Amino acid sequence: MGKNLKIFTDGVLKNNPIFVLVLGMCPTLATTTSAINGMGMGIATLFVLVMSNIVISLLKNVIPDKVRIPAYIVVISSFVTVVQLLMQAYVQDLYNTLGVFIPLIVVNCIILGRAEAFASKNSVGASALDGLGIGLGFTLSLTIIGMVREILGSGSVFGMDLWQGDGALIFILSPGAFFVLGYLMIVFRKLTAKKN
Amino acid sequence: MKSSLKNMVLMLCIIALVCSAAVAGVYQLTKEPIAAAQSQKVVDAIRKVLPAFEDCSERMEVAGCGLYEATTDGKIVGYAVEATSPNGFSGNVTIMVGFTADGTIYNVEVLSQAETPGLGANMASEGNVLVASFVGKVAGEMNMTVKKDGGDVDALTAATISSRAFSEAVSFAYAAFLEVSEENSKGGVDFASLLPAHDTLENVESADGVVYRAILEGQTVGYAIEGSSMKGFNGLVKVLVGFDVDGSIINIAVLEQNETPGLGTKMCDADNALIASLKGKKASATRFALKNEGGDVDALTSATVSSRAYVEAVEAAYQLFKKVNL
Amino acid sequence: METQKLVVSPAPHVHGSNDTRRMMGDVLIALMPALVVSVLVYGLQPLVVTAFSVACCVLVEWFVQRFMLKGPSTLGDMSAIVTGVLLAFNLPANIPLGLVAIAAVVSIGIGKMTYGGLGKNPFNPALVGRVFLLIAFPVAMTTFPEAAGAVTGATPLAMAKEALKAGVPVSEVMQNVDLGAMSLGMKSGSMGEISVVALLIGFAWLLFRKVISWHIPVCILGTMALFSTITYVIAPEEFMSPLFHLLSGGAVLGAVFMATDYVTSPMTKKGMVIYAVGIGIITMLIRLWGPYPEGMSFAILIMNSVVPLIDKYVRPRRFGAVRTKK
Numbered sequence: 143m144g145k146n147l148k149i150f151t152d153g154v155l156k157n158n159p160i161f162v163l164v165l166g167m168c169p170t171l172a173t174t175t176s177a178i179n180g181m182g183m184g185i186a187t188l189f190v191l192v193m194s195n196i197v198i199s200l201l202k203n204v205i206p207d208k209v210r211i212p213a214y215i216v217v218i219s220s221f222v223t224v225v226q227l228l229m230q231a232y233v234q235d236l237y238n239t240l241g242v243f244i245p246l247i248v249v250n251c252i253i254l255g256r257a258e259a260f261a262s263k264n265s266v267g268a269s270a271l272d273g274l275g276i277g278l279g280f281t282l283s284l285t286i287i288g289m290v291r292e293i294l295g296s297g298s299v300f301g302m303d304l305w306q307g308d309g310a311l312i313f314i315l316s317p318g319a320f321f322v323l324g325y326l327m328i329v330f331r332k333l334t335a336k337k338n
Numbered sequence: 339m340k341s342s343l344k345n346m347v348l349m350l351c352i353i354a355l356v357c358s359a360a361v362a363g364v365y366q367l368t369k370e371p372i373a374a375a376q377s378q379k380v381v382d383a384i385r386k387v388l389p390a391f392e393d394c395s396e397r398m399e400v401a402g403c404g405l406y407e408a409t410t411d412g413k414i415v416g417y418a419v420e421a422t423s424p425n426g427f428s429g430n431v432t433i434m435v436g437f438t439a440d441g442t443i444y445n446v447e448v449l450s451q452a453e454t455p456g457l458g459a460n461m462a463s464e465g466n467v468l469v470a471s472f473v474g475k476v477a478g479e480m481n482m483t484v485k486k487d488g489g490d491v492d493a494l495t496a497a498t499i500s501s502r503a504f505s506e507a508v509s510f511a512y513a514a515f516l517e518v519s520e521e522n523s524k525g526g527v528d529f530a531s532l533l534p535a536h537d538t539l540e541n542v543e544s545a546d547g548v549v550y551r552a553i554l555e556g557q558t559v560g561y562a563i564e565g566s567s568m569k570g571f572n573g574l575v576k577v578l579v580g581f582d583v584d585g586s587i588i589n590i591a592v593l594e595q596n597e598t599p600g601l602g603t604k605m606c607d608a609d610n611a612l613i614a615s616l617k618g619k620k621a622s623a624t625r626f627a628l629k630n631e632g633g634d635v636d637a638l639t640s641a642t643v644s645s646r647a648y649v650e651a652v653e654a655a656y657q658l659f660k661k662v663n664l
Numbered sequence: 665m666e667t668q669k670l671v672v673s674p675a676p677h678v679h680g681s682n683d684t685r686r687m688m689g690d691v692l693i694a695l696m697p698a699l700v701v702s703v704l705v706y707g708l709q710p711l712v713v714t715a716f717s718v719a720c721c722v723l724v725e726w727f728v729q730r731f732m733l734k735g736p737s738t739l740g741d742m743s744a745i746v747t748g749v750l751l752a753f754n755l756p757a758n759i760p761l762g763l764v765a766i767a768a769v770v771s772i773g774i775g776k777m778t779y780g781g782l783g784k785n786p787f788n789p790a791l792v793g794r795v796f797l798l799i800a801f802p803v804a805m806t807t808f809p810e811a812a813g814a815v816t817g818a819t820p821l822a823m824a825k826e827a828l829k830a831g832v833p834v835s836e837v838m839q840n841v842d843l844g845a846m847s848l849g850m851k852s853g854s855m856g857e858i859s860v861v862a863l864l865i866g867f868a869w870l871l872f873r874k875v876i877s878w879h880i881p882v883c884i885l886g887t888m889a890l891f892s893t894i895t896y897v898i899a900p901e902e903f904m905s906p907l908f909h910l911l912s913g914g915a916v917l918g919a920v921f922m923a924t925d926y927v928t929s930p931m932t933k934k935g936m937v938i939y940a941v942g943i944g945i946i947t948m949l950i951r952l953w954g955p956y957p958e959g960m961s962f963a964i965l966i967m968n969s970v971v972p973l974i975d976k977y978v979r980p981r982r983f984g985a986v987r988t989k990k
């Protein structure tokens with residue numbers, strides 16, 4: 143049990159995909175203009191990550207080594223298409239806001255990275271936990287970045303206004319994404335460094 | 339598993355097959371919800387830009403815009419027009435404009451835009467000056483350019499280009515609205531306002547033009563006659579003139595015109611200077627020319643050419659009346 | 665930190681009285697004429713903004729150094745004061761003081777201390793603050809008090825860009841422009857950039873005191889002049905004249921005071937020329953075809969980022985070393 147818990151918490155803290163591994167920067171910078179957008183992107187990725195980890199872990203013994211990457215990609219892209227269709231059907235506004243970044247989950251290196259580095263070598267249960275941990279780490283990071291950007295940039299959190307009028311526009315635009323990511327990374331390192 | 343050719347081909351095929359089957363399944367399941375969500379979005383937008391209505395037509399392509407006709411009990415409440423300007427600060431600006439049947443802009447809703455957040459993107463925020471400068475205005479009476487360019491539209495602060503694109507999209511929508519509302523009025527001329535009370539309306543076959551004869555209990559009581567002129571500011575002006583049997587002009591309806599919005603288009607208004615100076619007059623005693631050209635007709639302000647064409651069209655109808663009313 | 669008293673460097677060792685403090689003092693003196701003109705044109709507001717900006721910058725630097733970097737105070741080198749003054753010079757005179765405080769935090773906090781303090785920052789701190797505000801609060805940063813009265817106005821560059829985009833020929837635009845008044849400071853713009861004459865007096869002082877060499881300012885302005893001459897000769901009715909470009913916006917302020925910052929400009933004369941030409945070209949590209957009317961601050965920041973590369977490839981020859989053939 144302790145081992146499983148560690149797999150899970152490692153994904154959130156020690157191997158946090160954003161603040162530690164610095165993976166998947168493209169959706170991170172592009173979609174975190176508000177807390178809800180960041181969270182939507184995070185959850186979509188979380189779903190794909192968990193499902194693809196499970197399936198790839200199940201198939202790890204039957205996939206010939208030389209064609210494993212194409213096989214993984216096919217599996218991942220199927221799940222991305224499924225997510226895309228589901229979002230289009232039930233959360234269309236969010237789907238329209240995130241736009242091209244939903245199909246681009248296919249090329250998010252976190253997912254292929256976890257498939258190759260973890261799911262192809264571990265049991266189904268452990269892979270699912272790893273996907274959940276990393277996915278949650280990704281979702282939390284994106285939500286936090288989105289929240290900070292939304293508070294500073296539009297003066298609201300999850301669409302609720304904190305004060306009248308606009309914030310500093312730059313935080314909604316791309317330079318603000320870099321600023322917030324950089325300084326949050328400092329804070330994250332500082333906080334986790336103390337624990338170890 | 340061993341990476342033999344057979345294994346590799348087999349496994350990839352199986353994975354691809356299973357995956358595509360799964361995707362196809364999900365596609366079937368979500369097909370209807372997606373379509374419903376999409377049309378719901380359009381209907382929501384239409385409801386926002388028009389007064390309450392019951393039914394909404396399918397999308398019609400008019401003048402490069404998507405047009406929806408909203409009706410209650412078969413009567414037209416208004417038109418919602420989806421129009422796009424490609425000249426936004428960062429690409430397309432797509433809006434939905436609601437026109438009531440008389441050409442008043444009821445509301446405008448931004449459907450999609452990628453303008454700068456905090457500046458141009460404010461066009462989508464509630465109660466902004468840009469939308470406010472359109473809402474409630476009669477489209478034909480306003481100049482749809484920003485104040486900086488000499489128009490009537492308040493631009494968003496520090497977002498002139500976005501405001502221009504928005505205004506342009508509204509003017510596209512208005513062009514589509516005009517096209518449709520004109521077509522409709524052609525088919526649905528209100529003969530009651532043109533002719534005396536009658537029970538039958540007969541389309542008289544005539545080589546010279548279109549003539550309708552109004553009949554009450556077997557007696558001819560008046561004629562509605564089409565007349566046209568090619569000398570409008572932008573070509574054809576076509577009118578339908580109602581005469582009683584004595585040759586008095588009862589009323590005039592404009593069937594077709596392409597005049598300048600806000601100037602020449604005033605000829606379509608119910609009570610304009612042209613109609614006022616012709617209505618109720620005996621055609622035989624009327625000099626069909628503008629007042630400053632020796633006639634009896636008051637011209638529309640700043641639209642002399644359009645007025646001249648109008649008068650010429652009415653006169654053409656009168657010439658035809660003389661032929662048919664023997 | 666005591667070890668820093670012993671500086672080890674290659675021969676020859678020459679003692680001079682030059683230190684950061686003296687140079688910064690000279691820069692401050694050189695900035696005074698521009699401040700005087702700003703006060704004459706805009707009233708007391710520029711003094712308030714400048715004093716507030718300096719106070720904020722000094723406070724932020726002290727705070728970060730004391731509580732976050734935990735090093736000895738660096739206020740003595742006066743660089744925070746210079747940054748404060750330059751930052752204020754890059755803002756409109758009517759800017760809310762709250763925004764000045766934000767800009768000071770960004771300039772010193774993000775632009776300088778995050779990298780470890782003076783000497784380690786790749787970007788000019790004052791410009792980081794200005795550009796941050798420009799993107800974050802575009803409305804406040806682009807409404808200037810008009811030179812003569814209290815009405816807000818557009819800068820000559822913004823006005824010209826807007827007009828040229830709308831298709832107004834240059835000759836017509838120039839009717840509203842008085843180049844003589846512009847060079848003295850009678851135009852709207854950031855408070856420190858308005859008077860070219862005052863800035864050139866400061867430039868002369870810096871040259872006289874050998875604080876900066878002529879290379880960077882002259883090459884930037886020369887490149888801009890050449891660039892705009894070419895476009896002006898090709899299409900005189902579509903592009904503003906070279907003189908207009910040199911006298912407007914932040915051309916002189918940027919070239920003399922912002923681009924010459926020791927820390928963020930190349931070390932060698934050859935490097936300086938490359939750097940300055942780059943700034944000139946990028947500035948003109950943004951001015952003529954970019955979304956912003958003025959590109960000087962962006963151009964300097966972009967070239968700041970290239971400085972390490974320039975220094976790497978354009979190395980100074982070691983003293984006494986003989987050029988060897990490869």
